[in-house]
Amino acid sequence: MIIYFNKLHRQAKQTQTSISVALESTVITHGLPRPQNLQLARDLERIAREHGAQPATIAVLDGEIRVGLSEADLERLAGEPNPRKISRRDFAAALTKKWTGGTTVAGTMFAAHRAGIKVFATGGIGGVHQVETLDISTDLQALADTPMIVVCAGAKAILDLPATLEYLETMAVPVIGYGTDEFPAFYSRRSGLSVSARLDSPEEVVRFARAHWDLGMKSAVLVCQPLPPEEEIPAEKIDPLIEQARREAHERGIHGQALTPFLLARLNELTGGESLRANLALLKNNARLGAQIAVAWAAAAREKWA
Ligand code: PSU
Ligand code: MN
Numbered sequence: 346m347i348i349y350f351n352k353l354h355r356q357a358k359q360t361q362t363s364i365s366v367a368l369e370s371t372v373i374t375h376g377l378p379r380p381q382n383l384q385l386a387r388d389l390e391r392i393a394r395e396h397g398a399q400p401a402t403i404a405v406l407d408g409e410i411r412v413g414l415s416e417a418d419l420e421r422l423a424g425e426p427n428p429r430k431i432s433r434r435d436f437a438a439a440l441t442k443k444w445t446g447g448t449t450v451a452g453t454m455f456a457a458h459r460a461g462i463k464v465f466a467t468g469g470i471g472g473v474h475q476v477e478t479l480d481i482s483t484d485l486q487a488l489a490d491t492p493m494i495v496v497c498a499g500a501k502a503i504l505d506l507p508a509t510l511e512y513l514e515t516m517a518v519p520v521i522g523y524g525t526d527e528f529p530a531f532y533s534r535r536s537g538l539s540v541s542a543r544l545d546s547p548e549e550v551v552r553f554a555r556a557h558w559d560l561g562m563k564s565a566v567l568v569c570q571p572l573p574p575e576e577e578i579p580a581e582k583i584d585p586l587i588e589q590a591r592r593e594a595h596e597r598g599i600h601g602q603a604l605t606p607f608l609l610a611r612l613n614e615l616t617g618g619e620s621l622r623a624n625l626a627l628l629k630n631n632a633r634l635g636a637q638i639a640v641a642w643a644a645a646a647r648e649k650w651a
Pocket of ligand 1: 371372375376377448449450451468469471472482483484501602603605609
């Protein structure tokens, strides 16, 4: 397997103590419009650094799995005319066919885990879609079998949230409310659904994850942070628009990999850009928390091996 690490991430693998936070790239290639996508990619890296962590944006460029991108790589990815959306099953195709594309939550976890990175920040995870056919994101399976801390703002109401949470329970993935007892619903801070535990600081998250893995668990720890209150879109406003976007996807026969990007883009139109602003704000919020958790993780590791 070919995984190209930049120098810092090679060190990360060797020492296990360097402070890295993984960032996904499907959000750059498929989740956000241009030029906001490139600006966001840069902002997330800057925020991670400002909070003491080394950002590792993960993507596939010309069939090479890259953990840590240069500024030129970011620019290229954000402007790529026909980028692929690369999830776990797609890596062999990406390598042999020399694809360029963004890695999903599941794809990013695959590469980050192999690079020895413990913490990953994203916007929203994929989940169980509300469609007639079976559509369950591989993100859920990746969370089931990859021991990493994943920071998100929950899953958005384009998904079947109760079914998504049931699946995570079946797969033994702890769903942590960060500063909340409720599962956040991406654009909304609340969903009426419970998390499995509440934690209130990066140090608590690290202690929890260590306990989870010391018990021999193989699953991820999913840390769900509600978006900032001033960015929230009330459920009464967003839910009917989500319903409309879903109906349109159905009418136009959009399904599979294309479904999530279509729903995100359509919601942005229907909300006049409000959903995009919320999305950008929560991504930044999560990059900050991811960096803080990575710093706390490294401090705990140093203590252990001192
Ligand atoms: N949620 C978002 N924005 C995104 C995605 C999810 O708010 O861009 C992306 C993530 O990369 C996630 C993927 O892993 O969509 C899920 O796609 P699917 O439902 O096809 O598994
Ligand atoms: Mn799907």
